[in-house]
Amino acid sequence: MPYDFKSIESKWQEQWEESGLYKAPDKPQKKFYCLEMFAYPSGDIHMGHFRNYVIGDVLARFKMMQGYDVFHPFGWDAFGLPAEQAAIQRKVHPRQWTLKNIEVSRQTLERVGLSYDWDKEVITCNPDYYKWNQWIFLKLYENDLAYRAKSLVNWCPSCKTVLANEQVEGGRCWRCESEVTKKELEQWFFRITAYAERLLADLDKLSGWPENVKIMQRNWIGKSEGVELDFTLEKSGEKLSVFTTRPDTIFGVTFMSIAPEHPLLKNIQIPANYRKQVESYVERSLKKSEIERTTVSGEKEGVFTGLYAINPFSGEKVQLWVADYVLATYGTGIVMGVPAHDQRDFLFAKKYGLPIKVVIQPPDQILEPDKMEAAYEKPGTMVNSGVFNDLKSEGGIQKVIEYSAKQGIGRRKINYKLRDWLVSRQRYWGTPIPMVHCPECGIVPVPEDELPVLLPEKVKDFLPKGRSPLEDVPEFINTGCPKCKEPAKRDPDTMDTFVDSSWYQLRYLDNKNAQALCDRKKITDWMPVDKYIGGITHATGHLLYFRFFNKFFKDIGLLGFDEPTVELFNHGMVLDSKGEVMSKSKGNVVSPMTVIGDYGVDTTRIAILFAAPPGKEMFWSEEGLNGATRFLSRVFRLVEMAGKQSIDINQKFNLSLLSETDAAAYRKLNWAIKKVTEDIQGFEFNTAVAALMELLNSISELVPGESRVFAYCLHKVSQLIAPLAPHLAEEIWQQLGYLDSVFKSSWPEYDREAIKMEQVTYAVQINGRLRATFDAPVNLPEEELKKLVLAQEKVLYHIKEKQLLKTIIVPNKLVNLVVK
Ligand code: ANZ
Ligand code: ZN
Numbered sequence: 001m002p003y004d005f006k007s008i009e010s011k012w013q014e015q016w017e018e019s020g021l022y023k024a025p026d027k028p029q030k031k032f033y034c035l036e037m038f039a040y041p042s043g044d045i046h047m048g049h050f051r052n053y054v055i056g057d058v059l060a061r062f063k064m065m066q067g068y069d070v071f072h073p074f075g076w077d078a079f080g081l082p083a084e085q086a087a088i089q090r091k092v093h094p095r096q097w098t099l100k101n102i103e104v105s106r107q108t109l110e111r112v113g114l115s116y117d118w119d120k121e122v123i124t125c126n127p128d129y130y131k132w133n134q135w136i137f138l139k140l141y142e143n144d145l146a147y148r149a150k151s152l153v154n155w156c157p158s159c160k161t162v163l164a165n166e167q168v169e170g171g172r173c174w175r176c177e178s179e180v181t182k183k184e185l186e187q188w189f190f191r192i193t194a195y196a197e198r199l200l201a202d203l204d205k206l207s208g209w210p211e212n213v214k215i216m217q218r219n220w221i222g223k224s225e226g227v228e229l230d231f232t233l234e235k236s237g238e239k240l241s242v243f244t245t246r247p248d249t250i251f252g253v254t255f256m257s258i259a260p261e262h263p264l265l266k267n268i269q270i271p272a273n274y275r276k277q278v279e280s281y282v283e284r285s286l287k288k289s290e291i292e293r294t295t296v297s298g299e300k301e302g303v304f305t306g307l308y309a310i311n312p313f314s315g316e317k318v319q320l321w322v323a324d325y326v327l328a329t330y331g332t333g334i335v336m337g338v339p340a341h342d343q344r345d346f347l348f349a350k351k352y353g354l355p356i357k358v359v360i361q362p363p364d365q366i367l368e369p370d371k372m373e374a375a376y377e378k379p380g381t382m383v384n385s386g387v388f389n390d391l392k393s394e395g396g397i398q399k400v401i402e403y404s405a406k407q408g409i410g411r412r413k414i415n416y417k418l419r420d421w422l423v424s425r426q427r428y429w430g431t432p433i434p435m436v437h438c439p440e441c442g443i444v445p446v447p448e449d450e451l452p453v454l455l456p457e458k459v460k461d462f463l464p465k466g467r468s469p470l471e472d473v474p475e476f477i478n479t480g481c482p483k484c485k486e487p488a489k490r491d492p493d494t495m496d497t498f499v500d501s502s503w504y505q506l507r508y509l510d511n512k513n514a515q516a517l518c519d520r521k522k523i524t525d526w527m528p529v530d531k532y533i534g535g536i537t538h539a540t541g542h543l544l545y546f547r548f549f550n551k552f553f554k555d556i557g558l559l560g561f562d563e564p565t566v567e568l569f570n571h572g573m574v575l576d577s578k579g580e581v582m583s584k585s586k587g588n589v590v591s592p593m594t595v596i597g598d599y600g601v602d603t604t605r606i607a608i609l610f611a612a613p614p615g616k617e618m619f620w621s622e623e624g625l626n627g628a629t630r631f632l633s634r635v636f637r638l639v640e641m642a643g644k645q646s647i648d649i650n651q652k653f654n655l656s657l658l659s660e661t662d663a664a665a666y667r668k669l670n671w672a673i674k675k676v677t678e679d680i681q682g683f684e685f686n687t688a689v690a691a692l693m694e695l696l697n698s699i700s701e702l703v704p705g706e707s708r709v710f711a712y713c714l715h716k717v718s719q720l721i722a723p724l725a726p727h728l729a730e731e732i733w734q735q736l737g738y739l740d741s742v743f744k745s746s747w748p749e750y751d752r753e754a755i756k757m758e759q760v761t762y763a764v765q766i767n768g769r770l771r772a773t774f775d776a777p778v779n780l781p782e783e784e785l786k787k788l789v790l791a792q793e794k795v796l797y798h799i800k801e802k803q804l805l806k807t808i809i810v811p812n813k814l815v816n817l818v819v820k
Helices: 005-019 047-065 081-090 094-111 127-142 192-205 211-221 247-252 272-285 290-294 343-352 393-407 504-509 520-526 541-555 592-599 601-611 622-642 660-681 685-700 710-721 726-735 782-789 793-799
Strands: 031-036 069-071 146-156 161-163 181-190 223-233 239-244 255-258 302-310 317-323 334-337 410-416 435-438 442-445 478-480 487-490 531-534 568-570 759-766 769-777 804-810 814-819
Touching (some): 005 601, 005 726, 031 504, 031 520, 047 069, 047 531, 047 601, 047 660, 081 094, 127 541, 192 223, 211 541, 223 334, 239 247, 239 255, 239 334, 247 393, 255 302, 255 343, 272 302, 302 343, 317 343, 504 520, 592 601, 601 726, 622 726, 660 685, 660 710, 710 726, 759 793, 769 782, 769 793, 782 804, 782 814
Parallel strands (some): 031 531, 759 814
Antiparallel strands (some): 146 181, 223 410, 255 334, 302 317, 435 442, 478 487
């Protein structure tokens, strides 16, 4: 390296900090809110984080130079399991562990010169932050959007702990491998389902979101339009409602299935000789995970209850089964089984020898139940369906629904797959739930002016036991009822950490406000977020909660827009050179800090940015670092050659007055300006770097003393490279004679005249005959010309299904194709 990157880096980092380069004005003229997903303070910043932050940093600096007032904050998602685990293993308090990690990580991020305004930092485990979680909780409660309900949780009887779904492996506890059971617990929920329709409909407004994320959210919300139809239990007459999207198959019902955990099962009289079987089946299925139960390919199991149900349309009597492919939490928890037209029902019927009755006839074949190898699930014509015969499925569905409504045996129904958000956790390290349980008054919210409810520092034991450790802290748990003032108990649970991350973008704006979550004016000035950058893993969890909270805030008048972020960008993963995920266990982790120590921040940035477009996965290689080193050294040397000379960087050159090499370099420069601008805008940073590398080649051909554009080009290069390699850019900018920061200079604009290309008309001959003509820029490189030829419709027509043997090009005149 021809320059000492260490001293350059620290020099500029200090200067930037001192001059307040990253401070956003209180009142922006032209705002740009650049947000990266905040970090879990685990103590080490790995290559994936680093890449994500660099992507955001490039954008923030670019926008600064484009004249935006950029708001670019950072913070810490500081509550959650790992801190607790560290506390249990290492006997340090979660707060101490967390705050120390934050300290170390913040220093790391400062050391790599990221453009964050640290004055706006948020730390979610601090009372001045989580107070507002509690405030939001109260508001949700006020609006009937926070409620308590019993819910089945995974329970390990030997660890005596609640397990998350991911902690259950094949029905066993991940830690002790004993069989997991289900336990009913009173839990807090947020009624996100009340927003299902808006969360779905507003996806259409998110033009700046990746299509795949929107599809994932759409599927997760899972809107399904159908009807509830009432069957009745034979003898007792008990109502058995089913939800179906295919009422046109009502005459094909040959059995019914009820979910094992359905409350009705406890109330209905199962004949004595069936009871044992049913009970043991129910117990077995409760151990399975939802995924095991619902995969289409999985074995469908069930047990007959000995009871029969009556089809309200045909009057037919069918068997009632308990089957665990039916989920208690979807629809009514009861399904009408139509084996001929539903694949799961088909497999079930085959397994247990239940009848198959065809009621939908396809247009092109006659279905025979005995010969069917799979259900026919597509629409068709209704048959064996009484008065509905000969209707097409679509019309039939409507007719059956109308008929059922008229008869009072059914009603139109829209269901969503989306479930309410279970937010209570029986853990220590989280936001206390601001509720009091009073023996007299029941559940009483803590008054707003008593917030925050502080998380007690001292707890006997952090080890989770399926009940919150806070239950064992008398000073915390015992309190007075806010209503009747008599002794009462605080809610012992803490909130899911996804609550913390659902609104942090607002707190950044006003992180010291003690009166409000965020000043309304600041929200109006800065929100919504202009670009949100983060991993695809958050497509349905975090990003859905984030949108839900924004809509709720709108409803309570905190803000005035529907969506928290206009544009979303998912960065790719960082893999090792063999394409494997970096992980401690594989021993292939490359620490960004080591690399930065050896090569410098800018070189590391360029290596990362050049290796792949930000949205794609990136393979880490040392080779990339060497390439980046050569590139930056070259920039530095050329600037040294240019020396200090004052130049009007806003001037334009007249191409016809320049020498041939100067004109070529000037053209190249303006192409590069156009390309770098568009590529940064379009998150194609790798090709932006490539364009600069090409530009350097052209500049290198100039003779500094003779060329009229040599120095001019380098002034522009310093600006163009600034978002990508900020320290070097600032250094050479100063060497070129500027006193103020390069980030205060305005982003270069290209000279339209210089990139105008003369067009020429090519003739295309195919096997010697003129077949087409087309226009192309003069002197187009051969490769691009070939692509252009093969995109011509007439050419395609003449060579289709033939083999292209040879392409002969006469520049700016003729393309000759030989095909066979
Ligand atoms: C009868 C039927 C016949 C069905 C047919 C389909 C095809 P979506 O689109 O996902 O909403 N179903 C209803 N509740 C269920 C539950 N709790 N657990 C498992 N399956 C359930 O699917 C709706 C369909 O899923 C419903 O329509 C029902 O099966 C099943 F030829 O009813 B159908
Ligand atoms: Zn009370």
